[in-house]
Amino acid sequence: MNDQAVQPLLSVENVSKSFGGVQALRDGTFELHRGEVLAIVGSNGAGKSTLIKVVAGAHVPDGGRIVINGKEVPRAEHSVSHMQECGIEVVYQDLALVPNMTAPYNLFLGRIPRKLGIFVDERKMREKTREVLAQLNVTTVQDLSQPISSMSGGQQQSIAIGRAIAWGSDIVILDEPTAALGPNETAEVERLVEDVRERHGTSFILISHNLDQVRRLADRIVVTHHGVTSREFRRDEITSDRLVKAITLGE
Amino acid sequence: MTETTASRQILTPKRVEMLREYVPFIAIALVILMFWAISGDRFMSMRNWTFIAQQTPVLMLLAFAQLMVVTTGSIDISIGSSLAFSAFLGALGMLWFGDAGLILGVFAGGLVGMVNGLIISLLKIPSFVTTLAMLIIVRAVVIIVSDGTAIYITDGSVSGGTNISSVTAPWLLSMGKFPAIFIIAAIVALLTWIFYEKTVFGQQLRAVGGNEKVLRLVGINVTTFKIKVFAAAGLMVGLAACVNLARAGAATPQAGLMIELDAIAAVALGGTPLTGGYGSVVKTIIGAFTLTIVRNGLTIAGVPPSWSQVALGVLLIAAIAISLNRSKVDVVK
Ligand SMILES: Nc1ncnc2c1ncn2[C@@H]1O[C@H](COP(=O)(O)OP(=O)(O)O)[C@@H](O)[C@H]1O
Numbered sequence: 001m002n003d004q005a006v007q008p009l010l011s012v013e014n015v016s017k018s019f020g021g022v023q024a025l026r027d028g029t030f031e032l033h034r035g036e037v038l039a040i041v042g043s044n045g046a047g048k049s050t051l052i053k054v055v056a057g058a059h060v061p062d063g064g065r066i067v068i069n070g071k072e073v074p075r076a077e078h079s080v081s082h083m084q085e086c087g088i089e090v091v092y093q094d095l096a097l098v099p100n101m102t103a104p105y106n107l108f109l110g111r112i113p114r115k116l117g118i119f120v121d122e123r124k125m126r127e128k129t130r131e132v133l134a135q136l137n138v139t140t141v142q143d144l145s146q147p148i149s150s151m152s153g154g155q156q157q158s159i160a161i162g163r164a165i166a167w168g169s170d171i172v173i174l175d176e177p178t179a180a181l182g183p184n185e186t187a188e189v190e191r192l193v194e195d196v197r198e199r200h201g202t203s204f205i206l207i208s209h210n211l212d213q214v215r216r217l218a219d220r221i222v223v224t225h226h227g228v229t230s231r232e233f234r235r236d237e238i239t240s241d242r243l244v245k246a247i248t249l250g251e
Numbered sequence: 252m253t254e255t256t257a258s259r260q261i262l263t264p265k266r267v268e269m270l271r272e273y274v275p276f277i278a279i280a281l282v283i284l285m286f287w288a289i290s291g292d293r294f295m296s297m298r299n300w301t302f303i304a305q306q307t308p309v310l311m312l313l314a315f316a317q318l319m320v321v322t323t324g325s326i327d328i329s330i331g332s333s334l335a336f337s338a339f340l341g342a343l344g345m346l347w348f349g350d351a352g353l354i355l356g357v358f359a360g361g362l363v364g365m366v367n368g369l370i371i372s373l374l375k376i377p378s379f380v381t382t383l384a385m386l387i388i389v390r391a392v393v394i395i396v397s398d399g400t401a402i403y404i405t406d407g408s409v410s411g412g413t414n415i416s417s418v419t420a421p422w423l424l425s426m427g428k429f430p431a432i433f434i435i436a437a438i439v440a441l442l443t444w445i446f447y448e449k450t451v452f453g454q455q456l457r458a459v460g461g462n463e464k465v466l467r468l469v470g471i472n473v474t475t476f477k478i479k480v481f482a483a484a485g486l487m488v489g490l491a492a493c494v495n496l497a498r499a500g501a502a503t504p505q506a507g508l509m510i511e512l513d514a515i516a517a518v519a520l521g522g523t524p525l526t527g528g529y530g531s532v533v534k535t536i537i538g539a540f541t542l543t544i545v546r547n548g549l550t551i552a553g554v555p556p557s558w559s560q561v562a563l564g565v566l567l568i569a570a571i572a573i574s575l576n577r578s579k580v581d582v583v584k
């Protein structure tokens with residue numbers, strides 16, 4: 001019983017990844033527990049996005065292990081669809097949505113429901129979209145036939161997050177979800193995250209440059225420096241000073 | 252002063268946006284009215300419209316093929332040569348296997364399209380370059396295979412000499428005439444509309460044109476999808492080639508020369524941005540008709556062919572300048 005409670009939902013151990021000559025990630029190591037918000041901070045180019053793309057299955061790591069619910073993900077099965085089956089969803093920085101498509105399409109991205117094998121089940125998509133938006137208390141998105149590029153940044157981010165939580169995933173990864181948003185929209189997204197965590201017990205990995213936001217939302221903070229997850233803080237031991245120092249100096 | 256404020260109120264951004272949507276329809280209406288005014292009954296006759304209805308289908312099907320590819324953000328300029336190749340193989344198929352052999356023409360188009368898709372996706376060579384090379388190669392292949400001679404479709408009334416190859420297929424020739432050719436075109440148009448607007452495949456065309464990186468990140472295999480797109484477009488070219496064979500009554504090595512440009516122009520006249528992500532089957536049909544009508548109208552009005560080409564070019568630029576929503580296109584290349 002005790003053992004069960006301690007076993008992390010996700011455990012990333014010494015994961016590395018390089019692109020050609022660039023070692024984007026040298027040693028990514030962290031654990032994520034159920035219902036927890038874990039923040040990953042670090043300066044630009046520190047390897048944060050690469051780390052979460054590996055976790056999401058978009059990149060196959062060069063080395064290291066990823067263990068989900070006590071089961072290691074075999075190298076051969078390391079793919080987006082496998083990670084989705086394991087309950088991991090990502091809202092990518094800049095690449096979360098297809099701008100010329102509608103909100104329902106984006107919500108169903110990668111799992112479009114079919115009728116008769118080849119046709120789009122548009123009714124099902126619209127209904128589910130309304131359901132998810134209502135669940136998230138998003139009332140500003142009304143016209144579901146518009147391309148999402150005509151919506152505000154906050155509305156787009158709501159749909160992106162809606163997409164990640166709509167399928168009952170256990171782990172939602174947010175890569176700089178409020179970097180492009182104004183203060184009101186940022187608050188809206190933060191409310192969404194807290195709300196979803198409270199109601200569904202979803203775990204979040206949050207990448208953010210906004211240290212105030214990180215301190216508001218996160219239970220623990222992992223600092224990434226030059227491709228290494230160098231330092232970890234608990235919520236109660238964080239001060240902005242120590243964080244900034246860790247981000248810029250690695251310690 | 253009052254006038255400018257009034258016109259400003261009438262042309263609100265939202266209204267301009269809506270108006271843009273209708274540019275292809277307005278353009279075709281204006282073009283018809285203009286030629287009616289210039290040439291009167293010589294243009295607005297049953298005979299002339301029958302001619303236009305007979306003239307448009309091949310271009311329309313080629314424009315459909317182009318539309319699919321353009322929607323994904325790529326382009327296919329090999330279709331003129333592919334048309335000649337497909338028509339030739341269709342005719343050869345009929346020589347070898349009888350009437351049903353015509354289907355070989357459709358598959359030949361699909362094959363050219365698939366080769367395009369394979370080269371683009373696997374060798375990562377841009378579609379413009381790949382299909383330009385295929386335009387040259389496939390035309391050469393047609394000339395080599397045909398040895399520069401044509402295969403004729405005859406109705407059996409004149410028996411050809413032994414030294415020319417011909418196929419007796421009166422049914423095919425009658426399919427190439429109004430109204431059969433028009434009915435075939437209408438059926439294909441309807442099916443294409445359903446395919447483009449209602450299927451998961453059609454939806455994915457627009458999504459790939461929107462941002463294919465996002466699709467890759469959610470695990471969609473964009474590479475195989477693109478190969479399928481070019482193959483599907485190729486099948487459509489093959490179908491167009493069979494229709495062209497019926498209409499022209501011969502498969503010649505020169506068939507479809509420069510017609511890839513007409514197909515692109517028809518798509519553009521239909522308001523489809525060549526940058527991908529958007530498109531409309533209905534407006535592409537309008538675009539194909541506009542192109543045919545302008546060419547026909549200028550000929551009837553007595554404009555020499557070279558000048559009518561100039562007029563077509565100007566029309567193309569004007570239509571795109573008006574219909575292009577620059578806020579949707581961030582970079583002009
Ligand atoms: N697909 C890629 N190909 C080549 N280099 C990459 C790729 N992705 C990231 N990099 C490089 O890896 C390093 C880390 O990038 P990234 O993980 O995006 O950092 P962060 O998200 O922390 O800003 C950078 O130097 C970046 O240029």
Ligand SMILES: [Mg+2]
Pocket residue numbers: 048049050093175
């Ligand atoms: Mg990043």
